Structures are given as C-alpha cells and as structure tokens.
Amino acid sequence: xxxxxxxxxxxxxxxxxxxxxxxxxxxxxxxxxxxxxxxxxxxxxxxxxxxxxxxxxxxxxxxxxxxxxxxxxxxxxxxxxxxxxxxxxxxxxxxxxxxxxxxxxxxxxxxxxxxxxxxxxxxx
Numbered sequence: 001x002x003x004x005x006x007x008x009x010x011x012x013x014x015x016x017x018x019x020x021x022x023x024x025x026x027x028x029x030x031x032x033x034x035x036x037x038x039x040x041x042x043x044x045x046x047x048x049x050x051x052x053x054x055x056x057x058x059x060x061x062x063x064x065x066x067x068x069x070x071x072x073x074x075x076x077x078x079x080x081x082x083x084x085x086x087x088x089x090x091x092x093x094x095x096x097x098x099x100x101x102x103x104x105x106x107x108x109x110x111x112x113x114x115x116x117x118x119x120x121x122x123x124x
Contacts, residue, residue, distance in 0.1 A: 036108035
C-alpha cells in the first residue's frame with residue numbers, strides 16, 4: 001500500500017515528465033501548414049473540378065447567365081489563355097471579380113489555375 005507521500009511523489013514526477021517532454025515541441029512540426037501541390041495539375045483532374053464547383057452555376061448549360069461558357073475544355077482554355085480567367089479569379093483591376101456573389105477562390109485553387117495557364121492550358 002502506497003503512503004500519501006509516495007502517491008504525491010508519483011503525481012509530481014508524472015507532471016514533471018509530462019511538462020519536460022512537451023517543452024521542445026515545435027508547433028510547425030506538429031501542425032504543418034497546408035501545402036498546395038501544383039506539381040501535377042491537369043485539366044481533367046484539377047481544373048475541371050474547380051470550374052465545376054465554382055463557375056458552372058453561371059458559366060454552363062443552355063441557360064447560362066454569363067456571356068461565355070466554361071463547361072467544355074475548348075471554352076475554358078480560350079478564356080484562360082486570353083488572360084480573362086486569371087484576372088477575374090484574382091479580382092484584378094479591370095476584370096469582373098469571380099466567382100460572382102461568392103467568396104474568392106482559395107489561394108491554392110488560384111495557384112493551380114495559374115499553373116495550368118502558365119503551362120499553356122493543356123487538355124490533359
């Protein structure tokens with residue numbers, strides 16, 4: 001049977017060991033920042049889902065309210081290579097900020113679209 005002194009000593013030792021073991025933890029190592037991978041950007045697996053999720057409500061289908069479509073590779077690449085897509089999604093001066101009436105695309109999605117455009121907007 002442990003005495004009160006032994007119990008208190010055990011609690012103090014466990015607390016000390018716990019505090020010491022966490023002293024050198026680095027938050028950046030424990031919780032690394034989100035990394036945006038732009039190394040393998042493709043139209044079909046990367047860009048199309050971004051367009052579908054953020055642009056199709058206005059830029060797709062027969063009842064589109066926008067002056068151009070983005071629901072085909074041919075249309076999307078034309079808008080992308082003209083510079084209009086990047087200007088709009090970055091909310092650059094002289095462009096209508098897109099997506100309209102919605103939050104700006106994430107920095108990662110913008111980086112992926114820029115990479116695709118910089119690569120010549122390939123149909124891959």
